[in-house]
Amino acid sequence: xxxxxxxxxxxxxxxxxxxPGALAVAILLLxxxxxxxxxxxxxxxxxxxxFEPSSLTHPLGTDHLGRDILSRLIAGARTTLGAVAxxxxxxxxxxxxxxxxxxxLGGRTDAVLMRLCDVFLTVPTFVLALFLIGxxxxxxxxxxxxxxxxxxxWYARIVRGLVLELKTRDYVLAARIAGAAPPTIFVEHVLTGxxxxxxxxxTLDIGHMALHVAGLSFLGLGVQxxxxxxxxxxxxxxxxxWTRPLLVVWPGLAIALAVLAxxxxxxxxxxxxxPTLVAERGL
Amino acid sequence: MLRFAAVRLALIPPMLLGVSxxxxxxxxxxxxxxxxxxxxxxxxxPTDAALADARVLLGLDRPLVVQYLDWLRRALQGDFGxxxxxxxxxxxxxxxxxxxxxxLAGTALAxxxxxxxxxxxWAAGHRGRWQDRLVRxxxxxxxxxxxxxxxxxxxxxxxxxxxWLPPMGRGTGRGTLTHLIMPxxxxxxxxxxxNARLLRASMLEVGGARHVVYARLRGLxxxxxxxxxxxxxxxxxVVTATGMHVGELLGGALVVETIFAWPGxxxxxxxxxxxxxxxxxxxFTLVMTAVxxxxxxxxxxxxxWLDPRLRLGGEEAA
Numbered sequence: 001x002x003x004x005x006x007x008x009x010x011x012x013x014x015x016x017x018x019x020p021g022a023l024a025v026a027i028l029l030l031x032x033x034x035x036x037x038x039x040x041x042x043x044x045x046x047x048x049x050x051f052e053p054s055s056l057t058h059p060l061g062t063d064h065l066g067r068d069i070l071s072r073l074i075a076g077a078r079t080t081l082g083a084v085a086x087x088x089x090x091x092x093x094x095x096x097x098x099x100x101x102x103x104x105l106g107g108r109t110d111a112v113l114m115r116l117c118d119v120f121l122t123v124p125t126f127v128l129a130l131f132l133i134g135x136x137x138x139x140x141x142x143x144x145x146x147x148x149x150x151x152x153x154w155y156a157r158i159v160r161g162l163v164l165e166l167k168t169r170d171y172v173l174a175a176r177i178a179g180a181a182p183p184t185i186f187v188e189h190v191l192t193g194x195x196x197x198x199x200x201x202x203t204l205d206i207g208h209m210a211l212h213v214a215g216l217s218f219l220g221l222g223v224q225x226x227x228x229x230x231x232x233x234x235x236x237x238x239x240x241x242w243t244r245p246l247l248v249v250w251p252g253l254a255i256a257l258a259v260l261a262x263x264x265x266x267x268x269x270x271x272x273x274x275p276t277l278v279a280e281r282g283l
Numbered sequence: 284m285l286r287f288a289a290v291r292l293a294l295i296p297p298m299l300l301g302v303s304x305x306x307x308x309x310x311x312x313x314x315x316x317x318x319x320x321x322x323x324x325x326x327x328x329p330t331d332a333a334l335a336d337a338r339v340l341l342g343l344d345r346p347l348v349v350q351y352l353d354w355l356r357r358a359l360q361g362d363f364g365x366x367x368x369x370x371x372x373x374x375x376x377x378x379x380x381x382x383x384x385x386x387l388a389g390t391a392l393a394x395x396x397x398x399x400x401x402x403x404x405w406a407a408g409h410r411g412r413w414q415d416r417l418v419r420x421x422x423x424x425x426x427x428x429x430x431x432x433x434x435x436x437x438x439x440x441x442x443x444x445x446x447w448l449p450p451m452g453r454g455t456g457r458g459t460l461t462h463l464i465m466p467x468x469x470x471x472x473x474x475x476x477x478n479a480r481l482l483r484a485s486m487l488e489v490g491g492a493r494h495v496v497y498a499r500l501r502g503l504x505x506x507x508x509x510x511x512x513x514x515x516x517x518x519x520x521v522v523t524a525t526g527m528h529v530g531e532l533l534g535g536a537l538v539v540e541t542i543f544a545w546p547g548x549x550x551x552x553x554x555x556x557x558x559x560x561x562x563x564x565x566x567f568t569l570v571m572t573a574v575x576x577x578x579x580x581x582x583x584x585x586x587x588w589l590d591p592r593l594r595l596g597g598e599e600a601a
Contacts (some may be wrong), residue, residue: 055442119301125531
């Protein structure tokens with residue numbers, strides 16, 4: 001993998017990014033177009049058309065309330081991936097902020113911030129997310145907050161590590177000798193080195209976080225029905241699992257496909273943006 | 284070695300203390316009013332007088348620091364308060380559910396290690412060939428499928444279609460294994476995939492190291508080189524990752540338990556979170572964290588055993 005990876009990297013073009021990239025773009029387009037792409041209103045209940053099999057009007061059939069499953073899946077992409085995007089933005093902002101301050105200032109500030117990270121990292125991620133839902137309550141916004149707060153410490157740690165490493169570079173030393181203030185040094189000289197691995201890491205985490213969003217919603221603790229969301233759909237379908245297993249299969253397939261696409265994209269991005277990570281972790 | 288373990292052990296109480304503060308503060312920062320939830324769950328009409336009484340009863344009228352210290356003093360004696368719903372002491376109730384969850388997560392961990400290590404080594408030994416591709420393909424799928432969805436697929440196949448395995452509950456005697464296998468499989472797939480992939484990559488990396496080349500030059504058989512020099516060294520990152528997997532497996536168990544009606548902490552905690560039963564939420568978070576931290580202590584010790592630099596390196600490594 002290493003040799004073929006380096007050979008590919010030497011060649012211009014998309015290479016291993018092409019397939020997962022295209023799939024991820026397709027999913028994103030579907031997410032953005034959402035309502036326009038859906039054949040029906042995802043919330044339209046029709047009790048005369050419950051549990052309809054696949055047909056031309058309902059390609060994947062209808063659920064227990066006669067709602068079009070395909071439309072709900074498409075609308076669900078928006079909820080699930082939108083929640084992930086919001087959580088990820090918060091995580092990157094928090095991680096970048098805390099990591100940069102800790103790494104640039106060092107000393108006592110660094111020690112205090114890192115102990116804070118340690119506390120967050122001591123609790124298993126999903127248990128922490130569950131706890132935060134317990135503290136904040138259910139619902140989309142609280143899910144986003146819970147996912148963000150249970151993941152940010154990893155990013156702060158990694159950013160701090162990168163900052164500490166980049167700080168020893170000659171060009172950063174030169175900037176410091178020239179009298180630049182820490183914030184300026186960070187923005188102008190360190191940030192360019194921090195961002196590529198951070199982007200790769202964030203892309204790799206999209207799938208992981210999507211699984212958490214869907215998992216919380218599946219437990220009934222995340223996004224609440226009737227909002228179309230993939231985990232909610234599985235939760236609603238489980239009552240009919242014994243007679244209509246397909247109702248569980250479709251949303252799960254949607255989650256699996258999206259997670260797969262973003263995982264592959266993350267792998268390819270990491271190989272492209274951050275060769276050191278490949279060497280270190282050897283993934 | 285003993286000293287290394289002692290240093291690690293000494294770090295646990297301050298970590299748990301930190302988590303207990305975090306948990307306490309977050310619950311107070313949350314949107315809910317514990318007194319209101321207490322009355323709701325006790326089915327007392329929330330009049331102003333009742334609310335005031337509940338606040339005094341729950342100690343909410345005192346400063347936050349006093350509340351925390353009071354809570355900590357009792358928690359250290361094993362008293363985590365009474366559940367708002369069942370009115371029974373929280374800790375014994377939770378500990379009653381814990382063994383089932385540990386059994387499930389432990390089985391999943393055992394499957395993870397038993398399958399991922401041979402799988403990863405097999406792939407590394409056939410680099411670039413179909414065996415390698417197969418393992419990598421499984422690993423890519425394994426990290427993408429939601430554990431609760433796999434659980435449903437397993438039930439559909441093994442219980443509904445084939446009728447081989449019981450779809451729910453925890454068995455005793457000969458039924459223990461048949462009840463355990465599906466939930467454990469559902470939650471271990473993710474860790475199993477990550478581990479297999481990690482070991483494969485790690486073995487390929489170690490395989491090119493100088494001491495391995497030297498071992499081959501000395502004329503050692505390929506099998507001996509793999510076992511003694513490659514596999515053992517390649518295990519180090521896998522052991523580190525296993526510490527993280529424990530957290531994932533515990534989290535997975537909490538989700539999957541609801542599907543298999545597994546009598547563990549998961550269903551207890553989920554209903555407590557849904558009901559905003561604060562003492563239970565608090566105790567659940569701390570107990571799960573303690574389990575996680577203790578498992579990681581075991582992982583650290585295994586790590587030190589594998590990597591003598593850590594064991595002999597003294598403080599800076601610890």
